[in-house]
Amino acid sequence: MTHSIDQQRMNSILSNDNTQRYKYLIKEVSSTELVWILTDEHGCVMLNSDDEDCVPIWPNEEFAILWATGDWQDCKPQSISLKKWHAKWTDGLAEDELAIAVFPIPDQDGLIVYPDEFDYELIKYRKNKK
Numbered sequence: 377m378t379h380s381i382d383q384q385r386m387n388s389i390l391s392n393d394n395t396q397r398y399k400y401l402i403k404e405v406s407s408t409e410l411v412w413i414l415t416d417e418h419g420c421v422m423l424n425s426d427d428e429d430c431v432p433i434w435p436n437e438e439f440a441i442l443w444a445t446g447d448w449q450d451c452k453p454q455s456i457s458l459k460k461w462h463a464k465w466t467d468g469l470a471e472d473e474l475a476i477a478v479f480p481i482p483d484q485d486g487l488i489v490y491p492d493e494f495d496y497e498l499i500k501y502r503k504n505k506k
Contacts, residue, residue: 381438389439394487397479402501404435409458411465412440414451421451423477425488430477431469432486443480458498466491 381389389400405411412434414421423430434440440453456465469476469491476494480486489497 381436386438390442390481394478394484397481398487398489398497401433401435401479402497405458406498406501406505408435410455411458411461412437412453412455414440414444414448415454416448416451421448422474423480423485425475425477425485428475428488429473430475430485430488432477432480434479439479439481442482445482462495466495 389397392400413431420431423432432443434443434453437453437455444451444453475488475490477485478487478489478494
């Protein structure tokens with residue numbers, strides 16, 4: 377299930393700092409059960425932070441599209457179900473020694489977390505919602 381987000385709400389979220397955007401992403405991914413990435417003809421887009429190679433993720437298709445400019449203008453957003461994320465992506469990223477760039481925006485790379493930390497936060501949030 378995807379739902380669009382209006383421009384005013386997007387601007388409000390984009391003005392948040394990395395930690396606030398991370399919290400929003402956890403809440404949104406838990407609600408929609410989708411993680412958004414960007415892909416090109418070679419597969420998933422990756423970023424290089426100061427210390428880590430990362431896969432950037434977003435809470436909504438609209439935010440992923442915002443990132444798809446410049447070198448990434450030919451990239452397309454792709455959703456991954458939360459079930460598939462837990463089953464394949466968490467371990468796959470860890471095995472490949474990749475981190476996650478959480479909700480990068482055009483002027484900021486986002487918070488860098490490890491796949492197991494991200495899963496822990498998702499599970500904790502979902503458990504607290506019950």
